Structure formats: structure tokens, C-alpha cells
Amino acid sequence: GQQVMQIPQYQHVQEGEDFTTYCNSSTTLSNIQWYKQRPGGHPVFLIQLVKSGEVKKQKRLTFQFGEAKKNSSLHITATQTTDVGTYFCAGKLGGAQKLVFGQGTRLTINP
Amino acid sequence: DGGITQSPKYLFRKEGQNVTLSCEQNLNHDAMYWYRQDPGQGLRLIYYSQIVNDFQKGDIAEGYSVSREKKESFPLTVTSAQKNPTAFYLCASSMQGQGSSQPQHFGDGTRLSIL
Numbered sequence: 001g002q003q004v005m006q007i008p009q010y011q012h013v014q015e016g017e018d019f020t021t022y023c024n025s026s027t028t029l030s031n032i033q034w035y036k037q038r039p040g041g042h043p044v045f046l047i048q049l050v051k052s053g054e055v056k057k058q059k060r061l062t063f064q065f066g067e068a069k070k071n072s073s074l075h076i077t078a079t080q081t082t083d084v085g086t087y088f089c090a091g092k093l094g095g096a097q098k099l100v101f102g103q104g105t106r107l108t109i110n111p
Numbered sequence: 112d113g114g115i116t117q118s119p120k121y122l123f124r125k126e127g128q129n130v131t132l133s134c135e136q137n138l139n140h141d142a143m144y145w146y147r148q149d150p151g152q153g154l155r156l157i158y159y160s161q162i163v164n165d166f167q168k169g170d171i172a173e174g175y176s177v178s179r180e181k182k183e184s185f186p187l188t189v190t191s192a193q194k195n196p197t198a199f200y201l202c203a204s205s206m207q208g209q210g211s212s213q214p215q216h217f218g219d220g221t222r223l224s225i226l
Binding site: 006030031041042044048090097098099100101103104106 | 153154156
């Protein structure tokens with residue numbers, strides 16, 4: 001089926017380092033959402049991007065949606081231990097009513 | 112998320128047994144979803160429902176069944192036909208979007224294991 005690919009699968013950084021996860025689709029996305037799942041928890045909605053080339057910021061988090069609406073990224077500046085968790089992108093493909101989730105990037109941080 | 116309640120938190124299934132996972136929401140959301148999460152993997156859609164008395168298969172519906180008799184409730188039954196049911200099951204709900212998607216709100220999940 002149609003997939004949304006996310007890389008890397010795992011990322012370990014030192015506290016204070018930056019972190020980026022990338023999301024790619026072979027099909028144009030209507031929009032893309034980002035979620036964070038803390039260890040042992042459930043996914044929590046972070047943000048949604050809809051427009052081509054859109055960039056949104058939430059404090060140290062920067063979200064981008066590609067010009068072709070086929071890729072997206074989440075960048076965290078100067079990671080903190082509270083950033084630990086798995087970050088998922090989820091795309092809405094064309095006219096479909098459902099979201100397709102990427103495999104997630106698990107972020108661990110060395111304090 | 113306080114608006115969605117999943118129960119039980121842990122569930123054990125015997126061979127050949129059907130089990131039902133509960134999902135209730137008080138957010139007045141029209142749409143509800145069931146996902147399966149396996150270790151190191153993303154969320155895979157089992158079933159979803161956009162309105163009462165209607166539901167659609169997701170990507171991995173085989174071995175599962177659902178009902179949507181009430182707006183607030185979307186129970187998932189894991190049947191004996193599901194040969195590998197051990198996983199973390201997440202229920203979610205959202206407002207019905209007209210064009211763009213609406214954020215999904217997740218419950219705390221049910222962890223199902225085979226005895």
C-alpha cells in the first residue's frame with residue numbers, strides 16, 4: 001500500500017545537540033501531521049502542515065513541508081532530556097480520509 | 112488524553128479466544144480509529160469509523176472486527192483468526208474534517224499478550 005517513509009529509525013544525541021527526522025512519500029500529501037510519543041505513553045499531536053513550503057515553529061521545534069508536498073522534516077535545536085521519545089509523521093494522501101503514519105524516529109538523549 | 116478511555120490497560124488472550132478492547136470518548140468526535148503498534152514500528156490502521164453505524168477497513172483489518180453503535184464508543188474485537196495478536200492497541204478520535212485532517216486524540220492504549 002501507499003507508504004510514508006521516515007528516517008532515521010533511531011537517533012541518539014548528546015544533550016544540547018540538534019536533531020532532525022525526515023518524512024518522505026512517493027505520493028503528494030494533502031497535509032502532514034507530527035506526533036510525539038513518550039516512552040510508555042501514547043502519541044500526542046504536535047502540529048499540522050498544509051501549504052507547500054510551509055514552515056512552522058514551536059519554541060525549539062521547526063517543522064517544514066516540502067515544496068512538492070511529498071516530504072517533511074522536524075528539527076529540534078539544542079535538545080533537552082524532555083525531548084526523549086518517538087516522533088511520528090502522518091500524512092493524508094490525496095482524497096483519502098485516513099492518515100498514514102511513518103515508522104517513527106526514536107530519539108534518546110545522553111544528559 | 113483524558114477525553115478517550117481505553118480498557119483494560121493489559122489483556123491476556125488464550126488460544127482460540129476472542130477478546131474485546133473498549134474505547135470510549137467524551138469529546139463529541141465523529142471519527143474514531145483503531146491502530147496497532149508493534150515494537151519499533153509505526154502505527155498501522157486496523158479500522159476507522161467516520162460516523163455512527165458505519166466503519167471502514169484499514170490496512171490490517173484481517174482477524175479484527177468493530178462496531179459503532181454509539182458515537183462515544185468504538186470497541187475492537189480481536190478474533191481467534193488473528194494469529195499474531197500480541198501488540199499495543201491504540202484508539203483515537205478526531206473531529207470530522209472537510210478538507211484538511213483534524214488532529215487525532217489518542218487513548219492510553221491496551222497491551223494485548225498471548226497466554
